[in-house]
C-alpha cells in the first residue's frame with residue numbers, strides 16, 4: 089500500500105481542488121467537473137465501464153463497474169458521494185480549503201474526509217486488490233456509485249436508483265461515508281439513526297397584545313409551546329409520544345458489550361459536543377448508546393414574541409418550535425409524524441390553534457444485522473489492516489443507507505476509516521492519511537474474502 | 544361646560560400639533576416646545592405660578608400652582624404627562640397623527656387621549672370651577688405636574704420629585720392617565736398593577752452542536768427553558784414562585800361586587816386582546832379580576848436555536864426567555880426578583896448555566912384604599928357629571944402612581960375620563976370629546992367638594 093501512497097495523495101489533492109459544493113448553485117459546474125475528474129481517474133485505473141449520470145434533475149453522479157472473473161462471484165456496490173459542504177466561515181481555515189495541504193500525517197482540505205477521501209480510498213483499494221492478485225479482474229464484481237447530492241439530503245437519490253435499477257443491482261451495498269470510533273479504537277459501523285423533523289406553530293390572536301391590557305386573561309402561545317416541549321420527555325428522559333418505543337430494536341448483547349469496551353473520555357466528548365458542560369439523557373443507557381441506538385426528541389429551535397433589548401410586555405400572537413427526532417430501527421418516520429400530530433393536538437390548550445408542518449428531509453433509520461457474514465468479514469479485514477481488535481460502533485447521524493437498502497433490496501454494510509474529529513462540515517477539515525491507507529488495505533482484503541461468504 | 548368646549552378643542556388641536564415623542568431624540572426639541580405651549584396656556588388661563596423644569600436630565604416637565612383663597616384648604620397635585628408615543632406605522636392612520644381631526648364626537652390625533660387630552664381636561668376644569676364660583680381663587684390649592692417622560696418609563700421622575708419636594712408637597716395626588724371602564728359604565732380607577740421584567744439566559748455549550756453527533760447525550764437549553772416556563776404556573780394557573788401570593792392584598796367585597804356588576808362582553812374583550820380565541824387564567828377569578836387585581840407571570844418572548852426555513856438539526860447553545868410579572872399591592876418587585884432567581888436556580892439542570900437579568904423599568908403596584916374620603920368624593924362628582932351609576936375599576940397596566948405615593952407620602956387617586964378603546968399607543972388614537980367635558984365637569988366639582996373631605 090505504501091508504494092501507492094504518493095500517487096494516492098497527489099490524486100486526492102487534484103480532486104479536492106474542485107470545489108464541488110452541491111448546496112451552492114454557483115458551484116454546480118464544479119460538481120460536474122468533480123464527477124468527470126472521478127470518471128477519468130477510474131478509466132485511467134482500468135475500470136472497464138465508467139459513466140457520468142448527468143442528465144438531471146440530480147447533480148452529476150458517477151457509476152462504474154468492474155466485473156469479476158468468476159461470473160458467479162457476488163456483486164458489491166460501493167456507495168459514496170463527491171459533493172462537499174460549503175466552507176464558511178472561510179477565515180477560520182488555517183489552509184485554503186481547496187488547496188489540499190499535507191502536515192505530517194494529515195491532509196487538510198474540504199472533502200478530504202467527507203467523502204472524497206473515502207471514495208479515493210476505494211480506488212486505491214481496487215488497485216491494491218488487483219496488484220495482490222496479480223490479475224486485472226477483481227474477486228467480486230465491483231460497482232461504484234458516487235452521488236453528488238448527499239450534503240443536500242440526497243433529494244434525487246430515489247429517482248437515480250429507480251432510473252438505474254439494472255446498473256445498481258448487487259448482492260451487497262458497502263456504504264463508505266462513516267468514521268471509525270477512534271484512531272486507537274477502530275470499529276465497524278453497523279447503523280445510522282434516522283431523522284424526522286417538524287415545525288409546530290401555535291397561534292393565539294392575530295396580533296401581539298399588551299400584557300397590561302390582557303395579560304393573565306388569554307392563552308399565551310409561548311407558554312403553551314413551553315409546556316408542550318416540557319411534556320415531550322418524562323422524568324427518565326424518555327420521549328412521551330404514543331408508541332414511540334414500540335418498534336425500537338435494541339442492540340444485541342454483543343453490540344452493547346463492544347460499546348462498553350470502547351474508550352470513552354467524558355471531557356473529550358463534551359468538548360466535541362459544542363463545549364457542553366455535562367452528560368445527560370435517557371436513563372439506563374450509556375452516552376454512546378444514547379447517541380447510537382436510542383431514539384431522541386430534540387428541540388432545534390423555539391421562537392416566540394419579543395427578543396430585542398429591554399422588555400416589551402406583550403402576550404405573543406404565535407410560537408414556533410423546530411423539533412427533530414432521531415430514530416432507530418425499526419421506527420417508522422411516518423408513524424412518529426402521526427404520533428406527534430396527536431401529541432400536539434392533546435397539548436394545545438383551548439383558544440390556541442396548532443399546526444404541525446414537516447421540516448427538512450427525513451430519513452429512515454438503518455442498522456445491519458451483525459450476524460450477517462459480511463459484517464464478520466469486515467471485522468476480520470479491519471483487524472488485519474488496523475492490527476488491533478475491532479469492535480462494533482454506530483453513528484448518531486443520518487444518511488441514505490436505509491434508502492439504498494429498501495430500494496436495492498440487499499443488506500448495507502459500512503466501510504469507513506476516517507476519524508470523528510476530522511472536522512467534517514467545519515473549517516479545517518482534514519483526513520489522517522494512514523487511516524485511509526489502512527481502510528484501503530481492509531477493502532482490498534474484503535474483496536478477496538467475500539466470495540466465500542456472500543452470494 | 545359647553546360654552547368653553549370650542550376653545551377647549553381649539554387648544555387641544557394646537558397642542559397635538561407639537562409631536563412631543565419623548566422616546567425619539569429627534570423629537571426632544573418638540574417635547575420642549577410642548578412644555579412651553581402648556582406653560583403659556585396655563586399663564587393665559589391665569590395660573591399665577593407656572594414653571595418649565597427643563598434643566599435636565601429629565602425632558603422638560605411643567606409645574607404650576609394656583610393657591611386657594613383659604614390658606615387651610617387642602618393642596619391637590621394633578622399628575623399627567625405631555626410626551627406621546629411614536630406614530631409608527633404611520634400609514635395605518637386615517638388622519639395625520641399631528642393634525643387633530645374632529646369626526647363627530649371624536650377628535651383623532653396622537654396624544655388626544657394619552658395624555659394631552661386629559662391634561663387639557665384639567666385646564667378646562669379649573670376654568671369651569673372658577674367660573675362656577677365666580678372668583679379667581681380655587682377652593683383647593685391646585686398644583687399641576689406634567690412630566691415629559693412617562694412613555695419612556697419616567698426614568699427621571701424620582702429625581703424630579705426629590706429635586707422639587709417643596710413645590711410638589713400636597714395632601715393628595717390626582718393621577719390623570721387612566722380610562723373609565725366604558726362609555727356606558729363610567730368608573731373610578733383605584734389602582735394599577737406593577738411590573739417586574741427579567742430576561743433568563745440559559746447557556747449550554749459554547750456553540751450549537753449537531754444533533755446527530757450529540758443529540759440525546761447533552762442538555763438542551765431550549766428544552767430546559769421550556770421546562771422552566773412550564774413550571775412557572777401550576778395547573779390552577781397560579782404562579783409557582785416562592786411566596787408569590789404572600790403579600791397580595793385581595794380586593795374588598797365592594798370592589799369585587801362592582802367588577803361583577805360591570806357589563807362584560809367576551810367577544811369584545813377577545814377582539815381587544817389581539818384577536819385571542821378564548822379566555823383563560825387563574826382559577827377562581829373573573830377575567831376583570833385576573834387583569835386588575837391578580838398578579839401574573841407572562842412570557843413575552845422565548846428564543847433559542849434555529850428559526851429559519853427547513854430544519855437545522857442542532858442542539859442550541861443558548862436559550863433566552865423574556866418574562867414579565869404584573870404585580871398587585873403589596874407585592875414587592877425586589878422580592879419577586881429574588882424568588883425568580885431562586886426559581887431559576889432550582890430549575891436549571893446540571894450542565895447548563897443560568898443568568899437572570901433585569902429587563903425594562905420595573906414599577907411597583909399601587910391601589911388606593913377605597914374607603915379614603917377622596918375616593919368617595921370622586922364617585923359623587925363622577926355620578927353627577929356622567930349622570931350614571933359609577934363603580935370601581937382598576938387597570939391592568941403599570942404607571943408611576945406608586946412612585947408618586949411613596950416619594951410624596953400622600954394617597955394617590957385616579958381621575959380619568961378617556962375610554963379603553965381610544966387606541967392609545969396605536970394608529971388612529973382618538974378621544975371622545977364629551978368624555979373629556981364630563982371629566983372636566985367632575986374635576987370642577989371635585990375641587991369644590993374636597994375641602995370638607997380631605998385635609
Ligand SMILES: [Zn+2]
Pocket residue numbers: 169202203238265
Ligand atoms: Zn458525507
Ligand SMILES: [Zn+2]
Pocket residue numbers: 624657658693720
Ligand atoms: Zn399615558
